[in-house]
Amino acid sequence: MAPRKKRTNDPEGMRRRVLDVAEDSFQARGYHASSLSDLMAAAGVTGGALHHHFPTKKALALAVIEERVATAVQETWIDPVLAASSAREGVRAVFEAVAAELEQQGYVRGCPLNNLAHELSLADDEFRLALARIFAGWRRAIADKIRADRLDGGEGRIDPDRFAALAVAAYSGAMSMAKTSQDAGVLRECLRALESFEPSQSGLTAKRRRRVLPRRMIG
Amino acid sequence: MAPRKKRTNDPEGMRRRVLDVAEDSFQARGYHASSLSDLMAAAGVTGGALHHHFPTKKALALAVIEERVATAVQETWIDPVLAASSAREGVRAVFEAVAAELEQQGYVRGCPLNNLAHELSLADDEFRLALARIFAGWRRAIADKIRADRLDGGEGRIDPDRFAALAVAAYSGAMSMAKTSQDAGVLRECLRALESFEPSQSGLTAKRRRRVLPRRMIG
DNA sequence: TTATAAACAGACCGGTTGTCCTGTTTTGTC
DNA sequence: GACAAAACAGGACAACCGGTCTGTTTATAA
Numbered sequence: 001m002a003p004r005k006k007r008t009n010d011p012e013g014m015r016r017r018v019l020d021v022a023e024d025s026f027q028a029r030g031y032h033a034s035s036l037s038d039l040m041a042a043a044g045v046t047g048g049a050l051h052h053h054f055p056t057k058k059a060l061a062l063a064v065i066e067e068r069v070a071t072a073v074q075e076t077w078i079d080p081v082l083a084a085s086s087a088r089e090g091v092r093a094v095f096e097a098v099a100a101e102l103e104q105q106g107y108v109r110g111c112p113l114n115n116l117a118h119e120l121s122l123a124d125d126e127f128r129l130a131l132a133r134i135f136a137g138w139r140r141a142i143a144d145k146i147r148a149d150r151l152d153g154g155e156g157r158i159d160p161d162r163f164a165a166l167a168v169a170a171y172s173g174a175m176s177m178a179k180t181s182q183d184a185g186v187l188r189e190c191l192r193a194l195e196s197f198e199p200s201q202s203g204l205t206a207k208r209r210r211r212v213l214p215r216r217m218i219g
Numbered sequence: 220m221a222p223r224k225k226r227t228n229d230p231e232g233m234r235r236r237v238l239d240v241a242e243d244s245f246q247a248r249g250y251h252a253s254s255l256s257d258l259m260a261a262a263g264v265t266g267g268a269l270h271h272h273f274p275t276k277k278a279l280a281l282a283v284i285e286e287r288v289a290t291a292v293q294e295t296w297i298d299p300v301l302a303a304s305s306a307r308e309g310v311r312a313v314f315e316a317v318a319a320e321l322e323q324q325g326y327v328r329g330c331p332l333n334n335l336a337h338e339l340s341l342a343d344d345e346f347r348l349a350l351a352r353i354f355a356g357w358r359r360a361i362a363d364k365i366r367a368d369r370l371d372g373g374e375g376r377i378d379p380d381r382f383a384a385l386a387v388a389a390y391s392g393a394m395s396m397a398k399t400s401q402d403a404g405v406l407r408e409c410l411r412a413l414e415s416f417e418p419s420q421s422g423l424t425a426k427r428r429r430r431v432l433p434r435r436m437i438g
Numbered sequence: 439t440t441a442t443a444a445a446c447a448g449a450c451c452g453g454t455t456g457t458c459c460t461g462t463t464t465t466g467t468c
Numbered sequence: 469g470a471c472a473a474a475a476c477a478g479g480a481c482a483a484c485c486g487g488t489c490t491g492t493t494t495a496t497a498a
């Protein structure tokens with residue numbers, strides 16, 4: 001009669017589940033619109049457990065930013081760009097990959113980093129700095145890739161920092177519009193505009209020999 | 220002894236005061252973080268008056284979007300671009316004007332449209348459509364300006380819709396980063412990147428004859 | 439086993455939120 | 469002046485929020 005359930009402590013798993021749900025809810029509803037009770041219910045976690053791993057809601061959000069949002073930027077942007085034959089080609093590939101994924105998915109929830117950045121940057125300096133660090137790493141990775149391309153004999157006309165800033169800004173802004181219009185088309189429009197601005201070189205989307213081994217240049 | 224204050228009905232003024240405060244608070248703190256009690260206190264308005272003009276918080280936000288945010292985009296972007304000698308020059312001027320204003324101001328609160336778009340687009344379809352309309356008008360104004368430039372013998376190599384999308388995206392994304400880093404420098408970086416991509420033409424920031432009368436092309 | 443701390447459960451609380459409601463005052467109209 | 473509608477005042481309220489608290493169970497180490 002008594003269910004006699006045995007409890008199993010799984011701190012890492014529980015922490016992960018909470019982060020999963022929080023990451024998803026912050027992305028879909030935002031920080032303020034996500035209540036802890038909602039998160040607890042969705043994750044199947046009690047208040048005591050949640051508070052044990054994340055003493056405050058702010059601590060939870062900070063963990064989402066540093067452990068999940070940063071990882072998302074790394075995986076969807078930095079790694080592919082570093083693995084590409086050139087920075088320009090990497091940026092192009094990411095734009096198209098994201099656009100394709102969004103179109104297949106059918107809806108646009110936006111860029112996790114930008115979503116949280118807009119809502120939390122002015123609310124708390126700790127949030128702001130954590131988010132700014134991710135933006136900076138993103139830009140730096142692209143800029144460093146351009147510099148490495150140059151050493152390999154790549155196109156040497158564009159300023160690395162400027163192009164990196166523009167790439168990140170164009171993507172962020174395009175995702176903002178895509179989210180608002182629920183249409184990923186604007187991502188492709190921005191990409192084409194970026195491509196049509198090829199500096200001096202003529203080959204627009206022309207095929208280029210692809211490097212076999214992607215080379216890493218950042219520790 | 221009795222203060223005997225006479226009340227004066229001023230519906231338009233009261234509505235305006237509420238919108239002023241709401242616009243400011245939504246910009247600085249966001250929609251969810253702005254409580255109606257805060258707004259009432261800041262505007263010196265009672266709950267009854269507020270409820271009379273704006274039955275719900277959503278109605279207030281919708282009014283802010285349609286009456287204030289749309290106007291802000293019109294005044295800081297569309298009007299200057301239409302008045303400029305070319306779309307490209309107009310975009311450049313706006314980027315620099317905003318950057319200069321932010322640097323003088325000392326802090327960055329971000330783009331009102333993007334701020335609200337990120338927080339509200341997924342929350343409510345009515346919000347989303349109102350915000351999407353403003354984005355669309357913004358892009359259309361720039362694209363139409365490019366088409367008009369072309370008829371006047373301007374540079375004819377760039378695709379109007381693509382360039383407009385890129386300009387808006389780059390600005391939105393740059394403002395996002397500027398807000399997060401509290402540094403308007405990235406705006407200038409993006410502008411320079413945009414300028415360095417001059418298609419074929421050589422004159423980078425070269426002086427051009429300025430049209431005396433700005434011409435309007437949208438009703 | 440026993441002690442010790444970590445991991446978890448679940449109730450509880452003060453404060454706040456947005457909204458509603460009942461009045462009162464002002465304004466416009468006949 | 470009479471009357472109706474708009475404009476405004478201000479309290480009340482239920483729902484909910486995030487955080488805290490006490491207590492129990494599980495794992496770890498001596």
